[in-house]
Amino acid sequence: MMTEIPAVRGFIRMCTDGWEQGWHERNGGNLTYRMKPEEVEQCRPFFTAPREWNSMGVQADNLKSEYFITTGSGKFLRNVQDDPEHNIGIVEINDTGDSWRIVWGLENGARPTSEFPSHFMNHSVRKAATNGAYRVIYHAHTPSLIAMTYIMPLTARDFTRALWQSATECPVVFPGGVGVVPWMVPGGADIAMATSELMKKYDAAVWAHHGLFVSGPDYDITFGLMHTIEKAAQIYMLAITAGGGKIRQTITDDNLRAIAKEFGVELNEEFLN
Numbered sequence: 001m002m003t004e005i006p007a008v009r010g011f012i013r014m015c016t017d018g019w020e021q022g023w024h025e026r027n028g029g030n031l032t033y034r035m036k037p038e039e040v041e042q043c044r045p046f047f048t049a050p051r052e053w054n055s056m057g058v059q060a061d062n063l064k065s066e067y068f069i070t071t072g073s074g075k076f077l078r079n080v081q082d083d084p085e086h087n088i089g090i091v092e093i094n095d096t097g098d099s100w101r102i103v104w105g106l107e108n109g110a111r112p113t114s115e116f117p118s119h120f121m122n123h124s125v126r127k128a129a130t131n132g133a134y135r136v137i138y139h140a141h142t143p144s145l146i147a148m149t150y151i152m153p154l155t156a157r158d159f160t161r162a163l164w165q166s167a168t169e170c171p172v173v174f175p176g177g178v179g180v181v182p183w184m185v186p187g188g189a190d191i192a193m194a195t196s197e198l199m200k201k202y203d204a205a206v207w208a209h210h211g212l213f214v215s216g217p218d219y220d221i222t223f224g225l226m227h228t229i230e231k232a233a234q235i236y237m238l239a240i241t242a243g244g245g246k247i248r249q250t251i252t253d254d255n256l257r258a259i260a261k262e263f264g265v266e267l268n269e270e271f272l273n
């Protein structure tokens with residue numbers, strides 16, 4: 001069965017985990033995974049007759065002929081586990097790297113997530129930046145982080161510092177910091193280009209008043225990054241609210257440097273004083 005193949009099973013589990021965290025109201029959020037060649041071969045016996053090619057409006061040389069598992073547009077992540085064939089699918093990219101076609105799932109005329117152009121461009125830059133190690137792009141509507149985008153200056157520096165200071169192990173989990181995309185219309189090539197520009201530098205990009213995009217090598221690390229950032233945002237919002245808008249004390253820059261030294265990670269110096 002398709003759903004017994006580990007790459008597909010892990011994908012489904014991540015959709016359920018995100019739903020259980022409260023990050024995926026209705027059809028909110030989406031997930032894509034760039035398959036390994038051996039995973040494509042494991043899945044190939046279950047492929048259906050390929051459907052028509054669809055142009056994406058974006059192009060990437062380093063993703064020509066790749067295969068992705070993707071959530072469907074308008075599909076509820078809550079329903080993925082019960083009915084994978086209608087809510088997720090596998091798409092093949094053409095040999096010019098600008099179109100997809102469905103080879104499994106997304107039954108009854110469903111299509112990949114409307115954010116597929118953003119996922120695709122993020123895959124392209126993360127694949128290049130990590131020598132092919134990164135395979136997962138995940139978008140979620142994380143409530144505390146979204147709330148932060150109403151009260152903080154929309155800069156990478158402000159968000160990174162506030163999140164690093166919100167839990168001691170945050171700088172270890174995302175030593176590079178997070179980027180911030182200003183409010184933009186979702187679902188198109190413009191937000192895809194803006195996000196992927198930030199993904200050259202960061203594993204995570206905040207979408208103002210919308211949510212978060214994260215990237216990683218596998219499901220665990222990527223889900224863990226989303227979880228860590230959202231939890232830090234939650235702590236920040238709890239503290240700022242309880243403190244009447246004031247933070248009395250926090251993790252200092254010297255503290256941050258000490259953590260980095262002890263855990264052997266390099267913090268993005270741009271964000272330290």
Ligand code: 13P
Nearest residue numbers: 027029030073074113114
């Ligand atoms: P999709 O249902 O097309 O994946 O869109 C959900 C979303 O979160 C858009 O940003």
Ligand code: ZN
Nearest residue numbers: 028029210211
């Ligand atoms: Zn969204």
